[in-house]
Amino acid sequence: MSKKANTSLIMSDAASRRQRISSLLGQSILFLITSLSTITVFFIFYFILKDALPFFKAEGFKEFFTTARWYPSGSPAEFGALPIFVGTGLVTLGAVVVAVPLGIAASVCLSDLLPFNVRQIVKPVIEVLAAIPSVAYGFFALVVFAPLLQNHGGAILSAGVWIVLGPLIALLVVVMGDLITDKLRDKMNPKTAGAIIFPILGIAAFIFLYRLSAQLSGVEISSGTNALNVSIILGIMALPTVVSVSEDALQAAGRELREGSYALGATRAETIIKTIIPASISGILAAVILGVMRAIGETMVVWMASGNASRIPDPWYNMLQPVRTLTATIAGDMGEADHVTGSSRFHVLFAMAFCLLAFSFIMNLVSEIIVKRSRKKLGK
Amino acid sequence: MRLETRKLLDKAFSGLGLISIAVMAIALLLILTPIVWRGSKAFVFKGTIEHRRVMLEQFHRGNAEKFNKDYAEVVAARAPIYDMLTDFEAGTEQRVSSIETEMDAKKERAKELKAEARVLKREGQTEEAEKLEAEEDRLKDEAKALKTQISELKESRTEPLESVIDALQELFGPMPGQRTPVLLRQQYGQTRWDRTLVKLHEVLYTEEWDYSNADAMGILIEKPRIDQFIGTEMESFFPYLEENISEMMQPRRTFYWQFITDKSKDSHIFGGIWPEVLGTIYLTIGAMIFAIPMGVIAAIYLCEYAKEGRIISFIRICISTLAGVPSIVFGLFGLAFFLNTIQVSDSKSVLAGSLTLSLLILPTIIRSSEEAILAVPRAYKEASLGLGASRWHTVLTVILPAALPGILTGIVISMGRAAGETAPIIFTAAVSVGAPLKLWQTLSQPTPALPWNIYNLCTEHEAVDEIRHVQYGMVFTLVAIVLLLNLGAILMRARISKKLRG
Numbered sequence: 001m002s003k004k005a006n007t008s009l010i011m012s013d014a015a016s017r018r019q020r021i022s023s024l025l026g027q028s029i030l031f032l033i034t035s036l037s038t039i040t041v042f043f044i045f046y047f048i049l050k051d052a053l054p055f056f057k058a059e060g061f062k063e064f065f066t067t068a069r070w071y072p073s074g075s076p077a078e079f080g081a082l083p084i085f086v087g088t089g090l091v092t093l094g095a096v097v098v099a100v101p102l103g104i105a106a107s108v109c110l111s112d113l114l115p116f117n118v119r120q121i122v123k124p125v126i127e128v129l130a131a132i133p134s135v136a137y138g139f140f141a142l143v144v145f146a147p148l149l150q151n152h153g154g155a156i157l158s159a160g161v162w163i164v165l166g167p168l169i170a171l172l173v174v175v176m177g178d179l180i181t182d183k184l185r186d187k188m189n190p191k192t193a194g195a196i197i198f199p200i201l202g203i204a205a206f207i208f209l210y211r212l213s214a215q216l217s218g219v220e221i222s223s224g225t226n227a228l229n230v231s232i233i234l235g236i237m238a239l240p241t242v243v244s245v246s247e248d249a250l251q252a253a254g255r256e257l258r259e260g261s262y263a264l265g266a267t268r269a270e271t272i273i274k275t276i277i278p279a280s281i282s283g284i285l286a287a288v289i290l291g292v293m294r295a296i297g298e299t300m301v302v303w304m305a306s307g308n309a310s311r312i313p314d315p316w317y318n319m320l321q322p323v324r325t326l327t328a329t330i331a332g333d334m335g336e337a338d339h340v341t342g343s344s345r346f347h348v349l350f351a352m353a354f355c356l357l358a359f360s361f362i363m364n365l366v367s368e369i370i371v372k373r374s375r376k377k378l379g380k
Numbered sequence: 381m382r383l384e385t386r387k388l389l390d391k392a393f394s395g396l397g398l399i400s401i402a403v404m405a406i407a408l409l410l411i412l413t414p415i416v417w418r419g420s421k422a423f424v425f426k427g428t429i430e431h432r433r434v435m436l437e438q439f440h441r442g443n444a445e446k447f448n449k450d451y452a453e454v455v456a457a458r459a460p461i462y463d464m465l466t467d468f469e470a471g472t473e474q475r476v477s478s479i480e481t482e483m484d485a486k487k488e489r490a491k492e493l494k495a496e497a498r499v500l501k502r503e504g505q506t507e508e509a510e511k512l513e514a515e516e517d518r519l520k521d522e523a524k525a526l527k528t529q530i531s532e533l534k535e536s537r538t539e540p541l542e543s544v545i546d547a548l549q550e551l552f553g554p555m556p557g558q559r560t561p562v563l564l565r566q567q568y569g570q571t572r573w574d575r576t577l578v579k580l581h582e583v584l585y586t587e588e589w590d591y592s593n594a595d596a597m598g599i600l601i602e603k604p605r606i607d608q609f610i611g612t613e614m615e616s617f618f619p620y621l622e623e624n625i626s627e628m629m630q631p632r633r634t635f636y637w638q639f640i641t642d643k644s645k646d647s648h649i650f651g652g653i654w655p656e657v658l659g660t661i662y663l664t665i666g667a668m669i670f671a672i673p674m675g676v677i678a679a680i681y682l683c684e685y686a687k688e689g690r691i692i693s694f695i696r697i698c699i700s701t702l703a704g705v706p707s708i709v710f711g712l713f714g715l716a717f718f719l720n721t722i723q724v725s726d727s728k729s730v731l732a733g734s735l736t737l738s739l740l741i742l743p744t745i746i747r748s749s750e751e752a753i754l755a756v757p758r759a760y761k762e763a764s765l766g767l768g769a770s771r772w773h774t775v776l777t778v779i780l781p782a783a784l785p786g787i788l789t790g791i792v793i794s795m796g797r798a799a800g801e802t803a804p805i806i807f808t809a810a811v812s813v814g815a816p817l818k819l820w821q822t823l824s825q826p827t828p829a830l831p832w833n834i835y836n837l838c839t840e841h842e843a844v845d846e847i848r849h850v851q852y853g854m855v856f857t858l859v860a861i862v863l864l865l866n867l868g869a870i871l872m873r874a875r876i877s878k879k880l881r882g
Contacts, residue, residue, distance in 0.1 A: 019770075026772060027685055034678040034686075037746065038698040040739050044705060047716040102400050109397030124870055125405050131793070131866045132411070132859060133800025135831040139855050140411050143838055143848070167399055171392050178385040236407050243404075267386050269393035290704075297706025299803040300831075304839060327708045327803070334712075334807055353712045357705060364704040368697060 045357065052354040055079075055347035064351065070310040070324075072333065072345045079348050083312045085355075087227070087323030091302060094231025094319060095238055095295035100288055102235070103242030107287075110243065111250040112258075112272055130240035134300040141233045141305035146224030153221030153320075158213035165209060173201045221320050225307040228319040233301050238291040245290055249283020249374070250276060282374035286367040293360050296327075303328040326352045412859070419856020422849045426573035427634030429454050430553065434568055434650050439642060450630055455556075457627040460620060462556055465545065467613040472537045476530055483526040490519040540608040544617075547583040551576065552628070564646035565843075571650065572849065573631040580625055584618055639853055647813060648837060648850045655816045656854065659730070659827030660799050660861070662817065663809060666734025667741060667798040672791060674738070675745030679787075682746070683753040684775055703743035707803040710740050714808040730822035733809020733829075740804055741794040748790020752783040785876045789869045796865040800858060802831035812836045830858040 056064075059079055067080030106126075110119055149156060181193045221228075253276050261271040277284065307322020310329075314321070330349045429450055435441045497512040545555070553569035554561055561567055570576040586605055589598040606618040621628075642652030678699075686692045714736030718724050724731050756779050764774040780787075802810075810832035817827050838844060838851045 023770070023772070027681075030677060030681040030685060033674055034681040035695060036674055037678065037702050037742055038695050040742070041698045041701050041705075043717060044702075044709065044713045047713055047721070048709065051712075051716055102403060105397050105400035106404055109394075109401050113394050113397050114401075122401055122405075125408055127866060127870065128863060129404065129408055131796055131800075131862050133802070133831055133862055135800065135802045135834050136415065136855050136859050137411070139834055139838060139851065140415065143851070144414050163403075167396060171389075171396070174385070174388060174392065178382065178388075182382060236404075236411075239404060239407075267390040269390040270386070272393070293704050293706075297704075297708070299706070299708040300835060304835060327706060330708050330712065331803060331806055334715075350712060350716070353709045357709050360704045360706055361701055364701050365697070368700060 048350055048354050048357055051347055051350035053347075055344055055351045058344050059348075064348070068312055072348060077344060079344065081329075081348075081352065083310045084324050084326055084329055084352070086312050086316060087306070087310070088296060088325040088327075090227050090313065090316070090319070090323055091230050091234060091306065091325055092292055092295045094227060095234035096288070096292060098232055098235025099238040099242050099291050099295070103239050103287070103291065104246055104284060106239070107243045107247040107250055108272055108277075111247050112268065112276070126240045126243055129236065130244075134237065134298055135304075137233050137237055138300040138304035141229055141301055142225065145229055145233065146305055148224070149221050149226070149229055150224035153224075154217040154219045157219055158217040161213045161216055162209065165212075169205045169209060173198070173205050177201050219320070223307055223322055225305045225322055226320050227306065227313065227323045230302050230306045230323075231319065233305065234295045234298055237298060237301065238294045241294050242287045242291040245287035246280075246284045249280040249287065252283060252375075253279045280374070282370045282377070286370045286374075289363050289367040289370075293363050297356065297360060299327040299331050303331050308332060326356055415852065415855050415859055418849070418852040419859075421574075422853025422856065423637055423639050424633070424635050425849070426631040427636065428569070428571055428573055428576055428629040428631050430569040430629070431571035431634060431636075434571055434645075438564075438645055438650060439638075441638070454628055454630055457624055458552060461548070461617065461628075464614055464617045464620075465541070465548075465555075468537070468541060468609075468617075471613050472533065472541075475533060479526050479530055479533070483523045483530075486519045486523045486526070490516045490523065493519065536608075537612070540605065541614075543586070544583065544605060544614075547579065551579040551583055565649040568650070570629070573629070575846070576625065576629050576631070580621070584622060640857060643816065644850075647841065648847050649843065653830070653833075653850070653854055653857065655814055655828045656830045656833045657857065658816045659810075659814075659829040660831070660858070662730050662822050662827060663733050663737060663805060663829055664795055664799045666730060666822065667737035668791065668795060670735060670738035671741050671745050671794070671798075675742050676749050676787060678742075678746045679749030679753055680775055680780075683750055684771065684779070699743050699746055702739070703747075707740060707801055708806075710736055710804040711807045713739075714804060719808060725824045727824075728807070728809050728811065728826035729824050730809055730817065730827050731824075733805040733827075736804045736808045737798045737801060740801060741798050744794040744797065745790055748793070749783070749787045752786025752790065753779060755786060756782040785872055789872045789876070792865050792869040792872070796862040796869075799865070800831055800862050802835060805829060805832060812840070830854055830861075834858065 064079050064081050065085070066082060067078070068082045069078040069080040070083060071078040110122060114122065177194065177198045180197050181190050184190075184193045184197075257275055257279055258271055261275040262268075266274065302325045306325060306328060308324045308328055309322040310324045311321075313319075313323060330352055333345070334349055432442055432447055433451070436444060436447050493512050493516040497509045497516065500506075500509040500512065549555065549566070551569055553567060570579050584605060585602040588601045588603065590601050591598045593599075604618070606615070609615055609617065636652075639652040640657055641654050643654050645651040682692065682695070714732055718732040718735050719728065724735065760778050760782055761774055764778040765771070769777070809826055810829050811826040812828065812833065814826065814828045817825055834851060834854050837847060837854065841847060
């Protein structure tokens, strides 16, 4: 009896070895499966580069990066991808202009201003924005937004100016007016000074806005599928990324920091602007980078609604002209180039994909490093 | 700064934040409203008699007896239209033939005169003969004038008539007695009431573009067609058509839920979107089959087994890199690796597309599973290990069940992502036209899929405007699938957080 109990409780050497080996084996299998994503990353780099190199070997770098003539099917074929890079940059810049201010304001609102219950309602809105498939955004841009822009472009632009600049300029008027009355305190009664200065500033701001919107309402947009359209839609698509990452960063700044600031007599706005945002600036930067990556890597929206004209807009910042981006070129030209596998026309698309890949890889690393450093700084 | 200003600024700041949230909500609303509103019209709409005819003849659905009764009424209502057309044609012919007889008579007379003139010439009566010849020339000229009159008549009556008939055929389908056209879309009239009204407008008005101002875009000028037919048999055609259109089409509120489960006929002019829906389901499930085991196992290893070190942090960097790779690059990689290098199938296939998609969603699944596993209280694990269970046993029986709802949430969200991604399947799995696949065909055959076909229908289809409702219906279906999945995830998470709070 005692012998039997002994054997069941204490493993024999062989059994123990067997168990150790099997657990080691199991662990190594798990490790292999885990490292699959690593292998995938290497494979992606390898296979994209493998098909991109023949292009650079045959055509060199100079034409691809510096000239503006893109005729891959002409004879002789010309592979000047500069307009495509410019188009990508322009569209991304536009998306950043839309997404970053809006996203940061929204994330501040989510983390510091809204009560918990309201936040629970707003968060799903952001999740839904992130979940809508890109092709649905593209469809909206092409079928709904582009005709609107084309037919009522001026009205939309001037309404946009009122909606975007209106609140900002109103804020500016309040601040400026107050500063000026404050300075005039010694010479005048502050009330009369305010009564004079605020109307003047207000009217000036109104006239400025009115003139601007009147000028814009005269603009005629010849094609609704242009950089502006795509930028706005891409900005909306990048918003959820920006909001969620920068909200995390703002939350990570911690309660102590906020309470310290309040204790010193700062208002909420001052606390956020002067304390919280500087403390979490690196996280916000990471959010911006992730938003840029989202915009740059997006295919369907730009393919459907950017107009796909491989021409540098004139002047380069003209958002009302059609542009072409790297992703749209890859998606659009592969259908034709697929039949000529092995030609420069096929490999040039891989060269573009490699540029995209390299860019997103570097951006990813940078954001990773920033986030890590900020965590260290905040002591977490 | 004064205190009041600081307070004001504080309020204004909050206002800006609220505005940004409102802008976001409005953007979401603006995007979803047209998609939901017009998308639902692919399912619920006013269907005409032609829709019921398509259903009966192409899909063998509906009550044939009742349809025949309705159709007889429709034919009776349409009959006067076609009568007027034939009357008008007959009128044209009659006029032409009366002019022709006149012309023939004049030609005949001219011939006679010519013969007479020849006789007179031979007899030496030159003066008389010249007179007759002059007469003959006059008659010939008159005959020529009549001939131009005929061609003018034809031009003024036949050409407008032909364009009316073309427009009418688009509205009602082929004319009675006409040979059945080859294209399916020409065999039927308009199936939807809204399109019927558009086509009716095209019958009633001609369109012309005015480009006289070279700087501006052309201006559309619409002229009523009836102006071309005033004083003819067709004069009452247009008012009759306009007044009786609903008798001729019998619009009825239709709930066409089979839009999802019907095959498409004649490249989406008729029928539904089943091949696309099925293709999307295959691709999504296929991607999940590959991604779930890999992702969950990787998460288990990273959370439970791995010791933080260089290799693990490198693996983490790779995972986040993978998450940042643009989706179109995944597509190219799928083409270069799965199709061109290891050749999982000869051409594009669902298998290759699923594999590509699974790589795309792998990082999402790893991250969300990791979060779910880390959220399991340490005490569970320690209790299990303390009872003498092995690590693997603990993972399988204690940690995974506790983390399951969280893992499922991540899986459901990435399912939505996989269903909606377009770029990775362009080169690996998607075709524009195709039949629904059988399960075993997914290993070797490409499939239509919702995201790709939305792109394809609204940019490359030959009749983009005619099938707007199908495009909206597809977008609506896709968005509904994705949002329902996300809604499921949100609800699941709400339940988990309730449970964790106790």
